[in-house]
Amino acid sequence: MMINNISLQNFRNYVDESIQFMPGTNILIGDNGQGKTNIIEGIYYLLTGKSYRVHREQELLRWEQNEFHLYGEFILNKNKVYLESHYKNRKKMVRINQVSCQRLSDFVGTINVIFFSPDDLVMIKGGPSERRRFLDLHIAQMRPGHVSLLNAYNKVIQQKGALLKSYTEKHFKYSQIQLWNEQIIELGKKIILNRADLTQRLQDAANPIYKSLTSNKEKLQVHYNALGKKTAAEAISEFSKLMDEKLEQEIDRQLILVGPHRDDLQILLDGKPGRLYASQGQQRSLVLSLKLAELELIQQEKGEYPLLLLDDVLSELDRFRRDYLIRFIESSRIQTLITMTSADNHLDSGTLYSVKQGHIRRET
Numbered sequence: 001m002m003i004n005n006i007s008l009q010n011f012r013n014y015v016d017e018s019i020q021f022m023p024g025t026n027i028l029i030g031d032n033g034q035g036k037t038n039i040i041e042g043i044y045y046l047l048t049g050k051s052y053r054v055h056r057e058q059e060l061l062r063w064e065q066n067e068f069h070l071y072g073e074f075i076l077n078k079n080k081v082y083l084e085s086h087y088k089n090r091k092k093m094v095r096i097n098q099v100s101c102q103r104l105s106d107f108v109g110t111i112n113v114i115f116f117s118p119d120d121l122v123m124i125k126g127g128p129s130e131r132r133r134f135l136d137l138h139i140a141q142m143r144p145g146h147v148s149l150l151n152a153y154n155k156v157i158q159q160k161g162a163l164l165k166s167y168t169e170k171h172f173k174y175s176q177i178q179l180w181n182e183q184i185i186e187l188g189k190k191i192i193l194n195r196a197d198l199t200q201r202l203q204d205a206a207n208p209i210y211k212s213l214t215s216n217k218e219k220l221q222v223h224y225n226a227l228g229k230k231t232a233a234e235a236i237s238e239f240s241k242l243m244d245e246k247l248e249q250e251i252d253r254q255l256i257l258v259g260p261h262r263d264d265l266q267i268l269l270d271g272k273p274g275r276l277y278a279s280q281g282q283q284r285s286l287v288l289s290l291k292l293a294e295l296e297l298i299q300q301e302k303g304e305y306p307l308l309l310l311d312d313v314l315s316e317l318d319r320f321r322r323d324y325l326i327r328f329i330e331s332s333r334i335q336t337l338i339t340m341t342s343a344d345n346h347l348d349s350g351t352l353y354s355v356k357q358g359h360i361r362r363e364t
């Protein structure tokens with residue numbers, strides 16, 4: 001998969017700018033605050049319908065404007081794919097090959113993208129929601145139905161949560177809760193299965209990468225911890241029983257205690273939680289391995305590598321890991337966009353672009 005070009009109009013600090021990208025490595029160089037990340041964010045938004053930085057489109061609008069437009073030309077299976085994203089008067093509109101999309105799932109996952117920035121260390125250091133998000137984002141790109149599944153699940157969770165907090169009489173609450181629980185089980189099972197399946201495949205792909213990053217000395221394991229059970233199968237068969245057991249407690253504490261909205265992805269280094277024991281460098285290796293594993297999984301499933309967007313990543317890695325990443329990208333011919341400041345340029349090949357005050361110029 002490739003991006004040929006993108007145009008950004010009134011998006012962040014861009015008034016009206018177009019860039020043509022090349023196969024292989026594209027390096028965006030500029031001082032701080034010039035607009036490098038904004039380009040990466042624009043491409044990510046065009047492909048996923050979401051920003052990884054903010055929740056509201058309003059913040060993506062160039063200051064004092066009320067509409068932004070993004071246009072991109074991509075290549076998939078040697079065919080051109082045109083994507084457009086428009087935001088005007090607080091309304092979103094997306095088109096793929098000139099046809100309007102009704103839902104996110106109509107276009108998300110057409111062209112896949114993997115984004116990697118130093119903030120991704122939250123996958124290790126942060127709470128379970130960060131790791132669930134990592135899994136869900138990947139699944140959503142592969143199976144757009146996962147987004148609707150999560151939306152439906154979250155709606156039920158909200159409704160059950162509201163019921164638990166309401167002043168409804170206890171005996172009435174019991175019967176109502178049972179109704180929500182049935183739906184939580186039905187939707188929750190599918191979420192658990194999707195996440196557990198991805199986790200297994202991530203482990204298979206990430207482990208050899210992690211091994212070569214650590215000269216075979218350390219082992220990476222990932223385990224999807226569904227409903228606190230050892231396996232997804234066990235969690236699913238005991239789902240209903242666990243809910244019954246916790247019902248009383250849920251009512252007393254006004255909290256939903258059973259369901260995949262509380263699950264975690266355990267990232268283990270030599271069998272111990274990376275969050276608690278991995279050093280800073282080991283944490284970077286864990287995240288790097290998982291990101292590269294994602295690239296491999298998409299390639300296996302779609303037959304083509306996704307686009308790779310690396311924002312400020314190279315300067316954060318030590319020489320060994322940096323060289324490994326660059327070799328990986330070059331040998332698999334993944335089209336990559338890399339941002340950096342001039343002081344950090346460690347690459348000797350690739351197309352160079354300079355980014356200055358919302359203008360981009362190709363240098364080589």
Ligand SMILES: Nc1ncnc2c1ncn2[C@@H]1O[C@H](COP(=O)(O)OP(=O)(O)OP(=O)(O)O)[C@@H](O)[C@H]1O
Nearest residue numbers: 012013032033034035036037038059060061062063
């Ligand atoms: N909605 C917006 N409208 C106009 N300008 C914005 C908007 N949001 C951010 N900016 C500006 O865009 C500029 C560039 O931001 P960006 O994050 O792309 O910088 P960068 O080149 O990646 O810098 P760094 O090297 O520090 O990461 C910033 O100066 C910021 O003030």
Ligand SMILES: [Mg+2]
Nearest residue numbers: 036037312339
């Ligand atoms: Mg930046």
